[in-house]
Amino acid sequence: MSDTAKHPSNGIKKDEQKQVFHSSSSEDTFNLASRIGKQLRGGEVILLIGELGSGKTLFAKGLARGLGVEDSQEVTSPSFTLVHQHLGRFKFYHVDLFRISSLDEIYQLGLEEIMIAKNVVAIEWAEKLGPLTPKNAIKVLFRNLGEGKRSITLLRE
């Protein structure tokens, strides 16, 4: 079997690490992300994947807090500017691909130029990256379970 062979029962690649968290409130999600943000060493790309309202932006806000970004409450959905830069322990880039409809538009964002050195990059709607998905990124999958509950799954290679 090759390294990329999938485990027959769970669809997870052999070398992938999976952690599942249950969040019961916005605060839970923020605190989880903040804890993860504190552990980042710089250079991580974090792919945030899940439906509208599942908590991706809130999670990005928590990451910012954990990274020591002072204006972490200002981490909001980028609307016209699709890439926002904040400064904490590292440069933190928050990207939202919601309004993006083609790979060409993604190219134009110049993500390769920010996914360098110790920069931390969090990308909402990261499934739109398709073939541009960077290797070794941390995936965070959100599921809205209703009534303020979310499941948040971390996958890292």
Ligand SMILES: Nc1ncnc2c1ncn2[C@@H]1O[C@H](COP(=O)(O)OP(=O)(O)O)[C@@H](O)[C@H]1O
């Ligand atoms: N457990 C939870 N985790 C995250 N968000 C929650 C939770 N419960 C309720 N919410 C609410 O859901 C919304 C999530 O919004 P947002 O983070 O902008 O989602 P997305 O960026 O995925 O569209 C917020 O209004 C938040 O208060």
Ligand SMILES: [Mg+2]
């Ligand atoms: Mg969002």
